[in-house]
Amino acid sequence: MPSPLNVPFLTDLDSRAAVKGSRDPLGIQPIWTRFGRHVVGNLTTVTDSVRGFTTLLLGIWFAERIADKSPPGSEISTFLRWEQLAAYARAHNGDFAFRGTERVRRWLNEGKPVTLSDNPAHQILGNQKIYGLWGLYSSPARSSGLLESDSPRLTPLAREFVEHHYLPILSEDGGRDPKNILKILSKASVQIDSAGAHEKIVLKVWKTLRQRLSAKEREFYTFHLLHGGPQDDTAGRQRQFAELLRTTLRDDDFEWSLAQVGQLAKEAQNLSKDWEPLAHDLSRICTCESVLAPASAAFGYLLGLDGKAPGLLSSRLKEAWGNGLRSVDTKAFAELKSEIGTEDASTGQRWADIATALADGDYTQLVELLIAQNASVMIQRGGAPWVELRKQHLHVRFRDETGELPKREDLPELWRFSYFLAPLRNIAKELERNGHE
Numbered sequence: 001m002p003s004p005l006n007v008p009f010l011t012d013l014d015s016r017a018a019v020k021g022s023r024d025p026l027g028i029q030p031i032w033t034r035f036g037r038h039v040v041g042n043l044t045t046v047t048d049s050v051r052g053f054t055t056l057l058l059g060i061w062f063a064e065r066i067a068d069k070s071p072p073g074s075e076i077s078t079f080l081r082w083e084q085l086a087a088y089a090r091a092h093n094g095d096f097a098f099r100g101t102e103r104v105r106r107w108l109n110e111g112k113p114v115t116l117s118d119n120p121a122h123q124i125l126g127n128q129k130i131y132g133l134w135g136l137y138s139s140p141a142r143s144s145g146l147l148e149s150d151s152p153r154l155t156p157l158a159r160e161f162v163e164h165h166y167l168p169i170l171s172e173d174g175g176r177d178p179k180n181i182l183k184i185l186s187k188a189s190v191q192i193d194s195a196g197a198h199e200k201i202v203l204k205v206w207k208t209l210r211q212r213l214s215a216k217e218r219e220f221y222t223f224h225l226l227h228g229g230p231q232d233d234t235a236g237r238q239r240q241f242a243e244l245l246r247t248t249l250r251d252d253d254f255e256w257s258l259a260q261v262g263q264l265a266k267e268a269q270n271l272s273k274d275w276e277p278l279a280h281d282l283s284r285i286c287t288c289e290s291v292l293a294p295a296s297a298a299f300g301y302l303l304g305l306d307g308k309a310p311g312l313l314s315s316r317l318k319e320a321w322g323n324g325l326r327s328v329d330t331k332a333f334a335e336l337k338s339e340i341g342t343e344d345a346s347t348g349q350r351w352a353d354i355a356t357a358l359a360d361g362d363y364t365q366l367v368e369l370l371i372a373q374n375a376s377v378m379i380q381r382g383g384a385p386w387v388e389l390r391k392q393h394l395h396v397r398f399r400d401e402t403g404e405l406p407k408r409e410d411l412p413e414l415w416r417f418s419y420f421l422a423p424l425r426n427i428a429k430e431l432e433r434n435g436h437e
Contacts, residue, residue, distance in 0.1 A: 025386050025398075026299055026370070027347070027377040028292050028417065031340055035288050036419030038281040039241050041234045042143035042225070045418045046136050048426035049097065050221050051209055054166075055086045056137045057146060058208070060154055061162050062185050070186070075152060080128050081116040081185050085192065087124050088114055089205035092194040097211070099132055100124030108194070117189040145229030157230070161220050169208045181205070211430075218431055225427050237278045241421075242428055244268060244278075249429050256422060257413040258327060262286050285419050287332045288340075291355045293416040294325060294406065299370045301405050303387060306396035310371075310389065314363040320405040324361035327412045347376065 047053075059082040063075035070078070083100075090096070091104045098104075103124045107114050115122045125131045134152075141147045146158040154162065163176050170178040180201055184190050194202045213221070223229065227239040244264050248254050265282035268275040302313050333355040341348020350373055357366035375385040386398045406414055 025374050025377060026296060027373065027380075028296060031351075032285075032288065032292065032417040032419050034339060034342070035281070035285050035336075036421065037234075039234060039237050039278070039285070040420035040424050041228050041232055041238055042140055043420050043423040043427065044136070044140050045420065045423060047140045048423040048430075050213065050217075050225065050427060050430045051097065051211065052099070052133055052137055053141060053144075053146065053221065053225060054209060054217075055083060055098070056133045056141055057154060057158055057162050058086070058166060058170075059083055059133065060147065060152055061159070062182065064153060065182060066186050076129060076134060077118040077188070078185050079134050080118045080123065080132070081190075083128065083132055083134070084114075084116045084122070084124055085181075085184070085202075086205055086209055088192060088194055089202045090209055092202055093206040093210070095206070095209075095211065099136075100128070113191040113193040113196070115189060115191050116184070116187075119189065122189075143229070143231070144224045145231055146224055158224075161216075165214075165216055165220075166208050170204050178204075213431065221427075222431060226424070226431060235277065237281060238424070240268065240275055240278045241282075242424060245425050245428050246432070248425065249432050254425075255413075256415045258286050258290055258415065259413055261289075261415075261421070283332075284336060285421075287329060288336060289415060289417060289419075290325075290327045290329070291333055291351065291358060293414040294321075294328075294358055294411060295354050295366075295370060296416055297403075297406050297414070298366065299374065300403060302367065302370065302394065303396055303399045304403075305394050306399075308394055309392060310367045310394055311364070313367050313394075316405065317363040317366070318361065321363075321408050321411065322361065325358045325411055327414075328355055328359040330356050330359045344376075347373075350376070 059079040060075075062082050063078040066078045067075050087098050087100050087104045088108065090098055091101070091108055096105070117123075118128075120127075123132075127135075129135055138147060138152060142149055145155055147153065148155055167176040167178060168174045170181055172178070172180060181204075184192070184198075184201070192198045192202070226242045228234060232238060241264075244267055254260070261282055265279045265286065268279035268282060298313070298317060301316070305313055330352075334352050337348040337352045338345075339348075340351050350369060354366060354369045354373070357363070357369060371385070371387055371389065374387060378385045384397060387394055387396045389395070
């Protein structure tokens with residue numbers, strides 16, 4: 001049996017980590033995903049709302065129920081209509097903490113009944129199936145033990161919770177059969193008047209989804225979301241990390257940084273031997289980010305130098321960052337090389353060389369390595385490099401994010417990538433803040 005420090009993890013790019021629209025020219029996403037998954041196994045960068053998961057579970061329940069009397073494939077349409085109803089109910093009561101607020105606000109402000117439908121003209125997002133809860137929350141819900149692994153159906157634990165806790169609120173008689181809502185959602189297109197004929201239904205939906213959480217909800221979501229659920233693949237590290245984060249939840253000025261994560265790693269190290277694996281993984285995340293963040297910043301700046309000599313970036317890096325980055329520990333980073341290059345040893349070596357170039361202040365070498373890393377990433381994707389050297393000048397094909405170079409004094413705090421840490425803290429904060437009956 002492997003030691004806690006060497007628990008095997010899947011090395012393929014985790015689809016739950018994907019950020020819509022992300023281009024990732026240096027192939028950084030699979031790296032931080034891999035290291036982050038040792039600590040947070042179920043959440044993604046965008047799944048940071050407890051009520052988002054509540055809405056998902058209820059939508060799946062309604063979709064299952066209506067599917068029994070509807071044509072095959074009706075589940076997604078039912079779900080989209082429920083997500084719309086939930087959004088309008090929350091917005092009607094002043095709660096805009098959901099996806100799709102812009103369209104919902106606009107349509108409600110017209111003072112007319114709104115339409116629930118899967119027609120694109122009535123969807124609350126540009127593509128509600130992809131960018132709404134169905135597309136973004138389903139996979140993390142599976143990882144949290146809330147949805148079955150092979151179908152969009154509730155697990156027994158989730159079904160029991162929905163039927164015992166939420167249906168009595170939604171039902172007319174306090175039972176488990178919300179007939180009026182089922183009747184509405186069974187129609188392919190239906191108009192809802194939040195302040196008129198459907199006022200009572202809207203109120204019931206809002207009461208179910210309002211921010212205040214009951215004690216039972218806190219217990220349920222703490223287990224499934226905060227601690228990773230019944231199939232937690234972090235060997236308990238996620239639960240430990242959630243406990244560490246409790247001391248930060250009342251800090252309104254909290255920001256993720258190398259120093260902050262390093263401090264959390266020290267706190268874990270000082271607790272007991274059982275916490276050493278967590279401390280180890282948090283330290284590795286710091287080591288990783290100390291290289292990925294400045295490398296990403298340098299490449300972004302490079303993309304704004306079309307037609308310039310590469311030496312211009314080298315000299316500007318020298319001016320901004322001096323003779324090297326003390327925040328980079330080349331020895332510690334070299335120990336990550338094999339995991340970074342799991343699928344391609346040359347990638348691991350190239351990143352180790354990037355770390356050395358940053359630490360030594362060899363910015364000429366750094367520029368060459370960043371260009372090479374982008375070329376390698378794009379070749380694997382079947383595309384052309386974003387930038388290449390032509391007659392000793394930079395030829396930029398594509399510009400994404402460009403900007404100023406971080407100041408030298410800011411580098412020890414620089415934090416660019418998620419590692420899924422922020423979503424976990426947001427979930428913890430929501431459970432703590434709204435955990436009162």
